[in-house]
Each structure stands twice: as structure tokens, then as C-alpha cells.
Amino acid sequence: MFTGIIEALGSIAGTERQGGDVRLLVKAAGLDLGAVRLGDSIAVNGVCLTVVALRSDSFAADVSVETLDHTTAGQWVAGTPVNLEQALTPAKRMGGHIVSGHVDGVGEVLARHSDARSERFRLRAPAGLARYIAHKGSITIDGTSLTVNVVDGDEFEINIVPHTLTHTIIGTYQPGTRVNLEVDVIARYLERLLWGAGDGGSGALPNDRLNRG
Numbered sequence: 001m002f003t004g005i006i007e008a009l010g011s012i013a014g015t016e017r018q019g020g021d022v023r024l025l026v027k028a029a030g031l032d033l034g035a036v037r038l039g040d041s042i043a044v045n046g047v048c049l050t051v052v053a054l055r056s057d058s059f060a061a062d063v064s065v066e067t068l069d070h071t072t073a074g075q076w077v078a079g080t081p082v083n084l085e086q087a088l089t090p091a092k093r094m095g096g097h098i099v100s101g102h103v104d105g106v107g108e109v110l111a112r113h114s115d116a117r118s119e120r121f122r123l124r125a126p127a128g129l130a131r132y133i134a135h136k137g138s139i140t141i142d143g144t145s146l147t148v149n150v151v152d153g154d155e156f157e158i159n160i161v162p163h164t165l166t167h168t169i170i171g172t173y174q175p176g177t178r179v180n181l182e183v184d185v186i187a188r189y190l191e192r193l194l195w196g197a198g199d200g201g202s203g204a205l206p207n208d209r210l211n212r213g
Contacts, residue, residue: 002088009167010028037054042086112175118161143180
């Protein structure tokens with residue numbers, strides 16, 4: 001579990017195909033890896049990955065075919081900048097919102113423009129996720145916890161302050177950039193509970209309600 005408050009910027013140092021999936025080497029010089037152990041979780045652009053090898057300034061993680069197919073991880077190459085956050089601990093401040101690191105889908109940046117010292121971005125979410133995005137609700141974009149300012153069908157807007165622009169990869173976004181989206185987990189569970197009330201308590205959703213996690 002994570003908070004969506006990015007701890008450091010890193011980059012993909014290399015990728016290696018292994019039997020259909022990929023092993024990533026992530027350069028994480030700005031992240032304190034002193035307490036990290038093999039098997040720990042680190043969110044990379046919002047994707048929860050398990051550390052399988054560790055160096056003083058980098059770590060390796062395996063990425064499954066499922067994750068490659070449903071996140072932007074399949075597009076990562078050496079040099080790709082990434083947001084990094086270590087898993088939540090009891091002593092960590094909950095500055096963002098509850099983030100699972102399980103990406104719900106890939107969105108696209110449509111536009112950006114200046115708004116005083118901030119930048120406003122308009123994005124499009126996959127149609128199946130749009131219903132979970134609410135005005136002034138929370139959304140995670142490439143691992144960053146953000147507030148939704150405008151909702152218009154499957155499009156929404158966010159406002160990014162200068163600190164976030166310089167301490168995450170959001171400052172690099174341009175129209176056409178594809179991003180990992182994770183919607184508020186509370187909305188997902190609420191929908192499951194509401195639909196479950198009408199199907200004998202099984203919690204099964206109609207086919208068009210099913211979503212990959």
C-alpha cells in the first residue's frame with residue numbers, strides 16, 4: 001500500500017526479456033534504499049513492483065505479462081524517467097490517499113496550459129474507468145496522488161502546483177503522453193457492494209462492469 005506522495009525521481013536503467021515477461025533495472029539514486037529488503041514493494045509510476053535484486057542505488061523487479069499489457073510498463077526503455085515511492089509503513093505520514101499500486105488503466109494527456117504558477121492538464125480516461133472519477137475526488141496518475149478539478153464525460157482536469165511539477169515526472173507531460181491511472185479504491189468497493197445487494201450477495205458484477213486490476 002502507498003500514499004501517492006512521490007519520494008524520488010528515478011529512471012529505467014535497463015530491461016531484459018525473460019520468458020515473455022520483463023526484468024527491469026531501476027536507477028533510484030534519490031531513494032533511500034538502506035532499509036529495503038528483497039521482496040519489498042516499490043511503486044514505479046504507480047505500479048507496485050517486488051524487489052528481486054538490490055544495489056546501493058538501484059533495484060531490479062520482474063514485470064508480468066498482465067502488467068505489461070495493462071500499464072505503460074511495456075513502453076519503458078532505458079532512460080525513461082519514473083516516479084518512485086516505497087510502501088507505506090505505520091510511521092509514515094498519510095499525505096495523499098490510499099493507493100494500492102494496482103493500475104486500473106492507461107489514460108492520455110490531451111492538453112496542458114499555464115494557470116498562474118501552476119499547470120492545468122486535461123486527460124482522457126478509459127471509458128470503463130470514467131464513472132469512478134469524481135469532481136474533487138482523488139486519483140492516482142503515475143503513482144502521484146492528485147485532486148480532480150473538472151469532470152467532463154471520460155475527460156478530467158487536474159491542477160499541478162510548482163513543487164509537484166519539479167518533483168515528479170508530471171512536468172514532462174505533453175499532449176499524447178500515456179499515463180497509468182488508479183481510481184479511488186473506495187469507489188470500486190462501493191460499486192461492488194451496491195451490485196452485490198441485488199445478486200444474492202455474491203458480489204458478481206455484470207460482464208460490462210468487470211475490470212482488470
